[in-house]
Amino acid sequence: MSTETSIPTRSATADPAPDRFDRTPRTTASRSRDRMSYDREAAHAVLDEAWHCDLAFVVDGEPRVLPTLHVRVGDTLYVHGSTGGRPLLAARGDGLRVCASVTLLDGIVYGRSQFHHSANYRSVVVHGVATLVTDDEEKLSVLRALVERTGRGRADDSRPPSRRELAETALLALPLVEVSVRARSGGVRDEPEDLALPHWAGVVPLRTVAGEPETDPDVTAPVPAYLG
Amino acid sequence: MSTETSIPTRSATADPAPDRFDRTPRTTASRSRDRMSYDREAAHAVLDEAWHCDLAFVVDGEPRVLPTLHVRVGDTLYVHGSTGGRPLLAARGDGLRVCASVTLLDGIVYGRSQFHHSANYRSVVVHGVATLVTDDEEKLSVLRALVERTGRGRADDSRPPSRRELAETALLALPLVEVSVRARSGGVRDEPEDLALPHWAGVVPLRTVAGEPETDPDVTAPVPAYLG
Secondary structure, three states, X not given: OOXXXXXXXXXXXXXXXXXXXXXXXXXXXXXXXXXXXXXXXXXXXXXXXXXXXXXXXXXXXXXXXXXXXXXXXXXXXXXXEEOOXXXXXXXXXXXXXXXXXXXXXXEEEEOOEHHHOEEEEEEEEEEEEEEEOOOHHHHHXXXXXXXXXXXXXXXXXXXXXXXXXXXXXXXXXXXXXEEEEEEXXXXXXXXXXXXXOOXXXXXXXXXXXXXXXXXXXXXXXXXXXHHO | OOHHHHOOOOOOOOOOOOOEOOOOHHHOOOOOHHHEEOEHXXXXXXXXXXXXXXXXXXXXXXXXXXXXXXXXXXXXXXXXXXOOOHHHHHOOOOOEEEEEEEEEEEEEEEOOEHHHOEEEEEEEEEEEEEEEOOOHHHHHHHHHXXXXXXXXXXXXXXXXXXXXHHHHEXXXXXXXXXXXXXXXXXXXXXXXXXXXXXOOOEEEEEEEEEOXXXXXXXXXXXXXHHXX
16 A cells, blocks of 8 residues: 555645745745745655754743654645643644744855855745644554655554554644745855955755664564665 | 864853753653753754754744754854844844754664654754844854854865954854753664564664765865865
8 A cells, every 4th residue: 555645635625736835924034035935846845855843832932842753745744743742732722833944954055255154955934833633544644654754665564553552642733835945055156256265165065864774683574675 | 273262152150061951841841751861061062063953933922943053152052144034133132032953863763663663863952042142253253163163174264254244144142051952862662562573673874974075166276175
């Protein structure tokens, strides 16, 4: 069974989803607006590539951040938590106003001037109200999707959650409606008068790589192909 | 001139800094308390290794997150921004209440059960009031430290900021006082009754690696040794 087809999406409406998210005051940058975009595919790509996200919310008027794991299913961002976690408790009922942030760092930019040192990155910010997922079928599907992120086929190659485990796991659903992408790519942008300076300039690309799988002592199964 | 010695620290008090941060209600987890620590060196190590941080703050009662670059100098976390940025504007005067989050993802944990899939990570959260750095000497020193993070010696091998560039750059200073570290490391923690399941289990380590430097077209200088 493919995860692609087994997960119900919350956004099954008659209208196809738009290619671009509507810009709102919250998703309008006060600076470097040329780095902003509202492209749906670009946002999805960042959310699908990144392993973790930061979930910000407000407690007693003060900011809090919880780093957590996420998975996008259709036009919903799901974040993982425990039923005892603060934001999960707060998200019962009407939901919790959150700001989710996902960042991929693609490189370090070395300008001839210190001022033009920078980073190449792709970053998505999502504003909205996150609600607790209460439907067991939806929970099971999303947990499958979370596990599938770790390797295509892993969901079928692992034991599904028991009733107790399902009850101990909490998921928040955040609709991908108010979304912005901020990105920098490409090379150095130095001042023209700096081009003759004797300093090296350029970009050092960064990427996240997986090392050799470290097998648990009691395991007899070989390393699965989906980790290759 | 070594950056190590050139940067004034804000925390130059008569008492040596404690090895551990005091725990507060804000830095006490509601779950998995065994993953929490308040160790100063551990927190510094995470802040020094990570390239970027997420800065959360509250605007009109709503959460906002700004991904940005940071540098730790002594017991102060400095984050970088532009003078026009929302949080920087808000941090003038009495400062801005923030929650800064830095996460390093060290691996993906594959349990025999979906429930025990997890991640190895090291994460630091800092609560406090961030204030705008207004002293030009401090600004110059911190910008040097930011540039030095990209390669030891780079600050001397690049043009320092002009007066105009310095005015266009804003830095926030956040004291490292209310700080917590959350981490998971090690292998799989499956249920005893799952150990005989036929599924592979183990950890796939993740790390961020630098690729080959991509030299800007007009550069004649060789790739510097500090990028090797």
